[in-house]
Amino acid sequence: MPSSGPTKFADLLARCERSAVHLEMRDVYAVDQEKGPFAEWRNGFRHDPADRTSWWRPWLDLVAEAVGRGVVIRRARIVSEPVSEYIRFEHSGTFTNIAAGEQVRWLPRRRASDIALPGNDFWLLDDRLVRWNHFAGDGSSQGPEHTTDPSTVKLCGEAFETVWDRGVPHDQYEIR
Template sequence: MSSIPEFGELLAGTERSAVHLETRDTYFSNPRFEAWRRGLRVDWTDRASWWRPFHQDIADAVARGVSVRRARVVSEPVSDYIRWEHQQTRANLEAGEVVRWLPRPLAVDLLLPANDFWIFDGRLMRVHHFSGDGEWVGKELCGDEGAVQACSAAFELIWQRAIEHDEYEIK
C-alpha cells in the first residue's frame, strides 16, 4: 500500500471537488483527543497550535476553486470521540471545508457505504480501512467507475439530509 499517493498529493491534483464520508463513531486514538479527554481545549487564537499540513492542503485546494465537503454519519448520543470531533471541526471550516452531520435515525432508509472514503473529482476514490476498535488498518485507491459512482451517489443522498455543522447540536 506504500505506492498509494498521500492525501495531499491526491488533493493537489484535484480540479473540481473532493468529498469525504465518515461513518464511524470512534477512530484510532491520538494525542490531541487524549489531551481533550484530560480537559485541555484548543486555543483558537493561537493558529500555529492547531493548524496542520492537512488544513493547509484543504485551504490551498479551496483557493484553487475546489469544493471540499465532508459528511459525518453519527450515532446519538454521540461518542466522546464524535463530541471531540465536533469541537475540532472549526479547524476544517477555517480551512474551507463544508461539514455536515447526519444522525443515524435520519439515514435509516439510505444504503450507506461500508467504508469511509474520499472521492476526488468524481473519478478516483481513496478508501480507508479501520479495525473494529477504530485503529487504522490501511487505505486503497479505487478507480472502478461503478464503485466510485455508487459511493458518490450515496454521498449525495447523505449530504442532502445532513445538518450543517453550525446547526447540528451534539446529543
C-alpha cells in the same frame, strides 16, 4: 480496479481540480496522529479560535491550499446519538476545518437507515477516484485502497450527496 498504491493523500488532493468529498461513518477512530490530541482534549484542552498556529497541521494547510485553487471540499459524518466521546472531540475541533475552507455536515444515524451506503469511509476526488479508508474494529487505520471503477464511483457519489442533503450544517448541529 482496486489498488492499495503508495499514493499519499496529500498528493491526491494536490492533483484534485474540482471537488473532494469525504464520508465518515464510524463513531470511534483510533488513528495514530489523533491519539495525542484526543488525550489532550479529554484532559480539558480546547483549541483557541484566535490561535490558528496551534491548529492541526499540516492537514489544514492542505485544505486551505486546495480550496484556494477552487476545489470544493465537503465532509459528512454519520453519527450515532447520543454521540460517542470521540465524536464530541471531533465536533469541538471542527471549526478549524471550516476555517480552513471545508464544509461539514452531520447526519444522525437514524436518518441514514434507508441510504445505500458503501461499507467503508471514503474520499471521492473529482467524481473519478475513490480512496477507501479501512479501519480495524478498534478504530486503527488498516491503510487506504483506491479505485476508479465507475460503479463504485457512482455508489459513493450518490451516497455522499444523499447524506449531504439530509445532513445538518456544523454550526446548526447540536451534540446529543
